[in-house]
Amino acid sequence: MALLLACAACGRPGSRAALLDVTEVGPARIGGNDALHVTGTGFDPGRDGTAELDGMVFAPGQKPRALQLKLDLRAISPTEAEAANTRPLASALSPRGTFHGNFTVHLEGHQPGTTIEGTLPGVVLSATPSESSDASGLRSSAEAVLTAAGFTVEPTAEDEGGVLVRTVAAGSRAALAGLRTDDVVAEVDDHVADDVEDFVPADGATAMRLTVERNSQRVAIQIDMGPSAIASSGAGWFDAGHELRWALLAFIAFLVLVTPFGRFYDPADVVGARSHGGYVRRMATAAGVGTAALLVPALHVIATPLHTAALLVICVATDPHILGVLRRSGSAWVGVGRGVASALPLVAASLITLLSVGRLDAGAVSESQSGGPLAWAMLQDPVLYLLFPWAFLGGRATHSGRVLDTVHAVARAALIALLFLGGWGIGGLGYLSFGALAAFISSFRLGRHTGGNTDGAYVAVVSVGAVVVAYAREMVGAETTGAAPALLVITALGFAAAAFRSRSAARGHTQLVASPLL
Incomplete structure (x- = not known):
C-alpha cells in the first residue's frame, strides 16, 4: 500500500512526497568505517538516495557550529536503509564532536526526477573517540578546568557510557551547582561525555552545562566557571x-x-x-x-x-x-x-x-x-632552575662572598x-632554549664587568646559532633530541672560554665578577 501511495504521489517530475516514516538512526557513535543504519517504513529495496543532516555540532573547547551534510544512501529492505560510507560525517565530528539536528532521507521515486522523503528530528550522533583527541592537548586543558571547578572524574565501563564523578570538593563551584559524588555525566555542553577530554568549555563560555544521570533520572546542572577559569583551558x-x-x-x-x-x-x-x-x-x-x-x-x-x-x-x-x-x-x-x-x-x-x-x-x-x-610555550623546562640565574647573578653579591x-x-x-x-614539558628543545637564553644574557653581563666585549659577542653568536639550528631542524621535522645536548655543550664551552679569556685579561688590574657556576 505504501508503495502504491508513493507511486501516486510521485507522478509529476521533480515532485517530493513525505511518505517515508523514519523512526531510528544508528549507531549513535560513528567511526570512519562504520555504516549508518536508518530504520522506518516505506523504503523500496534497491532504491538509491541521500541522507541529509541539518543541525549543530558541539565539541570540547569549540563554539557550536552549523553542519549541513549529505551521505549516499541505499534502501536494503522495506524497513531499513544504509549509508555505507560515513567518513565525511566522522571527519566533520572529529575528534569528539556531537551532532544535534534533523535527519532527512531522500529516495528515488518510481517516476524519473521524483523523490520520496521522511524526516526524523532530534537526532544525536557523535564521533567515536580517537587517540588524536589527547594529542591535541584536550586532556591537559580539561584537567585544568576540572581543577578550577573542584571535581574529579573517571570513565565508566565501555558498555555503560558516561563519565563517573569520583570526588566533589566541599564549597567548590561544582558543589555549589549541585554536582554529587557518583553522578554519571552523560553530556557536557550538549556533546556526549566519554572521558576527561570532554570537559573543555567552548571558547568564551562562562559556564559549563552538564547532563548527569542520578538514580535513573537525568538532571541538568550548570557550573558557573567565570571567564578566568575558562581561560585556563587554553581556549580563546x-x-x-x-x-x-x-x-x-x-x-x-x-x-x-x-x-x-x-x-x-x-x-x-x-x-x-x-x-x-x-x-x-x-x-x-x-x-x-x-x-x-x-x-x-x-x-x-x-x-x-x-x-x-x-x-x-x-x-x-x-x-x-x-x-x-x-x-x-x-x-x-x-x-x-x-x-x-x-x-x-x-x-x-x-x-x-x-x-x-x-x-x-x-x-x-x-x-x-x-x-x-x-x-611562552618554547621556554618550558625545569632546566631554568640551573641556567636562568646566570642572567641575574654576578656583581657584589658573588664577589663579596x-x-x-x-x-x-x-x-x-x-x-x-x-x-x-612557563612550566616545563617540551624536552631537549626547551633545554637548548634556556641554555642559549641564559648564556646570551650572561655574556653581556660578563662583558660589562670585565670589558670583555669581544668574548661576550662570541658567546652571543654561539648561543643564537644554537637556537637557530635547533628550530631549523624542528621546522623540517628533524629529531632535535640528539642535537640539543651537543649544542648545549658548544654553548657552555664558548661561555667558559669567554670567562677564561676575560679572567686572563683582567688579572692584575681588574677583578672578574661572574656567576659562581664558573
Missing part, C-alpha cells in the same frame, strides 16, 4: 572576551621593564641594600625565600595545599623585616621602595595563576600558561623564570 586566547587576561600579562611585562630586575640589576643591589639593617635584611629574606625555593621542587610531586603556601612565602618574604629594621633615613626608604618594586612582578604573576587555575603550585603555573603564545645574598639571588631568579617563562 585571542578572543575578544579575554582582554582582561591579556591586560594582566601586559601589566607583568610593564613591571618587569620598569623595576630594577627589568634593567638587569643584581638581586643583591635591589634586596640586599647596603643601608641600615642590611645584614638582617639579607638573612631574613634569604631564610624565607631560600627555604620556600627548596620546598617547591619537593612539593611539585606531592598533591597538597602546601604548594600554595610555598610560593606565597617566596612572594611575600622579600621584605618581611621592613618594619623591624627600617630607620628614619632617606636611603633606607629608597632601599625598601626598590625592594618592594622588585617584588611586584612576582606577586602579579602569582595572582594571574591563582585566578586562572584556582591554586598556586608549579603545575598550576604551567596550566595557566598552557594556552599562551608560542613565545655573601652566601645569603647568593642563595636569595638563586631563589628569586628561579621563581622569576618559573612565573614568567
Whole structure:
C-alpha cells in the first residue's frame, strides 16, 4: 500500500512526497568505517538516495557550529536503509564532536526526477573517540578546568557510557551547582561525555552545562566557571572576551621593564641594600625565600595545599623585616621602595595563576600558561632552575662572598623564570632554549664587568646559532633530541672560554665578577 501511495504521489517530475516514516538512526557513535543504519517504513529495496543532516555540532573547547551534510544512501529492505560510507560525517565530528539536528532521507521515486522523503528530528550522533583527541592537548586543558571547578572524574565501563564523578570538593563551584559524588555525566555542553577530554568549555563560555544521570533520572546542572577559569583551558586566547587576561600579562611585562630586575640589576643591589639593617635584611629574606625555593621542587610531586603556601612565602618574604629594621633615613626608604618594586612582578604573576587555575603550585603555573603564545610555550623546562640565574647573578653579591645574598639571588631568579617563562614539558628543545637564553644574557653581563666585549659577542653568536639550528631542524621535522645536548655543550664551552679569556685579561688590574657556576 505504501508503495502504491508513493507511486501516486510521485507522478509529476521533480515532485517530493513525505511518505517515508523514519523512526531510528544508528549507531549513535560513528567511526570512519562504520555504516549508518536508518530504520522506518516505506523504503523500496534497491532504491538509491541521500541522507541529509541539518543541525549543530558541539565539541570540547569549540563554539557550536552549523553542519549541513549529505551521505549516499541505499534502501536494503522495506524497513531499513544504509549509508555505507560515513567518513565525511566522522571527519566533520572529529575528534569528539556531537551532532544535534534533523535527519532527512531522500529516495528515488518510481517516476524519473521524483523523490520520496521522511524526516526524523532530534537526532544525536557523535564521533567515536580517537587517540588524536589527547594529542591535541584536550586532556591537559580539561584537567585544568576540572581543577578550577573542584571535581574529579573517571570513565565508566565501555558498555555503560558516561563519565563517573569520583570526588566533589566541599564549597567548590561544582558543589555549589549541585554536582554529587557518583553522578554519571552523560553530556557536557550538549556533546556526549566519554572521558576527561570532554570537559573543555567552548571558547568564551562562562559556564559549563552538564547532563548527569542520578538514580535513573537525568538532571541538568550548570557550573558557573567565570571567564578566568575558562581561560585556563587554553581556549580563546585571542578572543575578544579575554582582554582582561591579556591586560594582566601586559601589566607583568610593564613591571618587569620598569623595576630594577627589568634593567638587569643584581638581586643583591635591589634586596640586599647596603643601608641600615642590611645584614638582617639579607638573612631574613634569604631564610624565607631560600627555604620556600627548596620546598617547591619537593612539593611539585606531592598533591597538597602546601604548594600554595610555598610560593606565597617566596612572594611575600622579600621584605618581611621592613618594619623591624627600617630607620628614619632617606636611603633606607629608597632601599625598601626598590625592594618592594622588585617584588611586584612576582606577586602579579602569582595572582594571574591563582585566578586562572584556582591554586598556586608549579603545575598550576604551567596550566595557566598552557594556552599562551608560542613565545611562552618554547621556554618550558625545569632546566631554568640551573641556567636562568646566570642572567641575574654576578656583581657584589658573588664577589663579596655573601652566601645569603647568593642563595636569595638563586631563589628569586628561579621563581622569576618559573612565573614568567612557563612550566616545563617540551624536552631537549626547551633545554637548548634556556641554555642559549641564559648564556646570551650572561655574556653581556660578563662583558660589562670585565670589558670583555669581544668574548661576550662570541658567546652571543654561539648561543643564537644554537637556537637557530635547533628550530631549523624542528621546522623540517628533524629529531632535535640528539642535537640539543651537543649544542648545549658548544654553548657552555664558548661561555667558559669567554670567562677564561676575560679572567686572563683582567688579572692584575681588574677583578672578574661572574656567576659562581664558573
